Each structure stands twice: as C-alpha cells, then as structure tokens.
Amino acid sequence: MAPSGIRLERVTAVRMPRTLRSASGFTLIEMLLVAAIGMVIAAIALPNLLTMNRTYRLSTAGVMVSTKVHQARTNALKRNRPAWVVVDGAAGTVRVQTADAGGAAVDITPVEFIPQGVTFATGAATTTLTFDAMGRPVNPPQTIQLRIVGSGLTRTITVTSTGRVTVT
Numbered sequence: 224m225a226p227s228g229i230r231l232e233r234v235t236a237v238r239m240p241r242t243l244r245s246a247s248g249f250t251l252i253e254m255l256l257v258a259a260i261g262m263v264i265a266a267i268a269l270p271n272l273l274t275m276n277r278t279y280r281l282s283t284a285g286v287m288v289s290t291k292v293h294q295a296r297t298n299a300l301k302r303n304r305p306a307w308v309v310v311d312g313a314a315g316t317v318r319v320q321t322a323d324a325g326g327a328a329v330d331i332t333p334v335e336f337i338p339q340g341v342t343f344a345t346g347a348a349t350t351t352l353t354f355d356a357m358g359r360p361v362n363p364p365q366t367i368q369l370r371i372v373g374s375g376l377t378r379t380i381t382v383t384s385t386g387r388v389t390v391t
Contacts, residue, residue, distance in 0.1 A: 277371045280338040284369050285378035285390045287335055288317055292352060292380065292388050295319045298331050299354040306331065307353040310367055312343035337369070344368035344377065358386055 291308050298321060299306035306321040319332045337343075343350070353361040363384035370377045381389050 277340065277374055277376055280341055281369060281371050281376050281378050284337045284341040285380060287337065288367055288369065289380050289388050289390050291317045291319055291332070291335070292382060294332055295352065296354045296358045296360075296386050296388075299356060300358040303356050305353055305355055305361075307351050310343055310350040310352075311348070312350070313348045315342070340372055341369055342372055344370045352382060354386065360384065360386055 288308075288310070295306045295308045298319060302321060304321060306319060309316075309318050309320055311317075315337045316334050317337065318330055318334045320328045320330055323329045350367060352365050352367070355361055360382045363382060365382045367380045368377055369380070379391050381391070383389070
C-alpha cells in the first residue's frame with residue numbers, strides 16, 4: 224500500500240512501430256538505384272560538356288585573332304605606315320608587326336598563342352594580313368579559318384576591302 228496522498232500508477236513500456244525502428248538507414252537497393260541514376264545523368268552530360276569546351280576554345284581563338292587584326296589596322300592608321308598580322312600555323316601564334324625606320328619587322332604587340340586543340344585551316348604555314356598606311360587591307364578580301372582538330376567546328380575571320388572584320 225502506498226502512503227496517503229501518493230498514487231501509484233502502472234507504467235507500461237512505449238513501443239515504437241516496427242517500421243520506424245528498421246528505417247534508420249538506406250538499403251543496398253536504394254543506394255544502387257541512386258548510383259545508377261547518377262551514372263545515367265553523367266553519361267548524358269559528358270558529351271555536352273566536351274562540345275561546350277571545344278566551342279568555347281574556338282570562340283576564344285576567333286576573338287583573339289580578330290582583335291589582333293583590329294590592332295594591326297589601328298596601328299597602321301596611328302603610325303601612318305603599314306602594319307600586318309602574322310599568323311603562324313606551325314607554332315600556333317598570332318602577332319602584330321610593323322617596319323621600323325630601317326625596314327626591319329618589329330612586334331607591336333606580344334605574341335599570343337591560340338588555345339590548345341585549335342588550328343589554322345590555311346594551307347600555308349604562315350599567313351600575313353597587311354594593312355597600308357591608310358588602314359586599308361592589301362589584297363582584300365582576306366580570310367583566316369580556325370578549326371578544332373577532330374571535329375567539324377570552324378570559325379572564319381574575314382577582312383573586307385573597307386577593313387571591316389567579321390567572325391562567322
């Protein structure tokens with residue numbers, strides 16, 4: 224018997240349902256299913272990422288070469304003497320040059336390398352685009368074609384008779 228004023232009650236153990244006790248982790252089947260879904264997504268995304276990377280490198284090379292052509296034209300106008308862009312396909316470089324007082328070629332801008340995997344599609348190892356002292360191209364229209372090795376991606380830089388540069 225309990226002392227007066229104290230009431231005793233029977234306490235029963237609280238049991239959790241069986242489903243809640245066993246759901247504390249992931250099953251092997253669930254983990255394999257998630258891994259399979261991840262592999263399918265990666266298989267779909269990888270070719271798209273590679274194409275995007277190639278397109279970016281080709282676009283960057285096109286912008287770099289067209290910028291060099293603009294620099295050559297601007298320097299021909301600014302210096303009031305011919306300036307030219309030398310595209311060296313073998314070395315993968317682009318540079319802007321002019322002639323000094325003695326007639327020797329002098330680099331106006333630093334030599335720049337085209338991105339890896341991009342090549343010049345010209346038949347000659349070296350191509351030169353020349354602008355006269357008035358900023359007009361000599362022998363217009365002139366083109367430089369860039370391509371990604373192993374793909375059909377190309378960019379064409381064209382210099383019209385007015386000196387306008389387009390990248391297509």
